[in-house]
Amino acid sequence: MKIPVASLLPDEISGSVRLRHKYQGTQIFKWVQSGTLKFQDMTNLSKVLRRTLNEKLYISSKLEDTLTDSDGTVKLKIKLEDASFIETVLLTDRNGRKTACLSTQAGCGMGCTFCRTGKMGLKRNLKSYEIVEQMLLLVSGYGRITNMVFMGMGEPLENPENLRKAIEVFHHTDGGGISLRRITVSTCGIVPKIYDMAENGPHIRIALSLITADPVLRSLLVPVNRRYPLKSVKDALLYYQEKTGKRITLEIVLLKGVNDRAEDMERLLKFIPPLKVVVNIIPWNPAEDIRFNEPSPSGVLRFKNMLVKAGVAVTERYRRGRGINGACGQLCVIDPVLK
């Protein structure tokens, strides 16, 4: 049986192919991680070795379709071996900096009421090599990527071991060498896994989909709040911050008339200290079959200014990728645009 190569570290490649020289494992790792997906193109290896690699190793995912939005955002539809589909997004900012938005599950079982991926339910966890292959498909098509966010389909901390292995590969100096400061894992708040990351690493940046600091409202919007209430999430984040010194991102998907009221702001301002945070405001992106209202630009600005006035660092996530249903919360593979 062939072995998926994408998440093998240099030593693991050497072991699986029984290479004569250790450095060859590093050579192959470098080729793969720089987006060379065909062994025959690995020109500094002998032809015999390239053939052996082809017989023993493989890339499991297939690029099914690519959509490009007018704002430059790219969405890949990827077919997995069991014919599940996932989506991956590439965002390029004004300075040309590229950020990969990766999926960790096919679907998601957390059921947040404002999120289209949540509507799909969970199909399955992705393997570590399926997480890495998303990156490889992006790198092979669009070149070097310096930042990554786990904000695609799924709840990353429900699949922590595969996530951990993928990050180890991305961070490896002979591969992408992506700094842990440039990797963000977004979670709806899986408390034990936050402690686990604090203890055992990797010490990436954590973003919490807080949405609201009102416990009753949060339980309605983010059902996992019933299992891991806000107080326990906050304690876990404080512990993570103590261990890592990292600022936490709090994501507020702004839903007009639901979590953008004066009392929501009051609760939010009470929730924050002593956490060191940056609040990321994400105007809700509409998605089929989900009934919420988008906040108006002036509503977003009002919310933002209140935070600024209270001395809280705040960023607004731009509505990129909406033309291709590639913005936050819109990823879903029964997407009619892609059919």
Ligand code: SAH
């Ligand atoms: N499961 C993780 C990561 C994937 S969701 C999490 O929930 O954090 C990535 C981000 O998209 C989260 O911040 C989530 O709150 C946000 N999101 C979900 N649906 C959205 C929508 N319809 N509009 C805008 N953001 C949304």
Ligand code: SF4
């Ligand atoms: Fe899952 Fe995140 Fe969507 Fe909630 S917001 S359903 S955790 S992907």
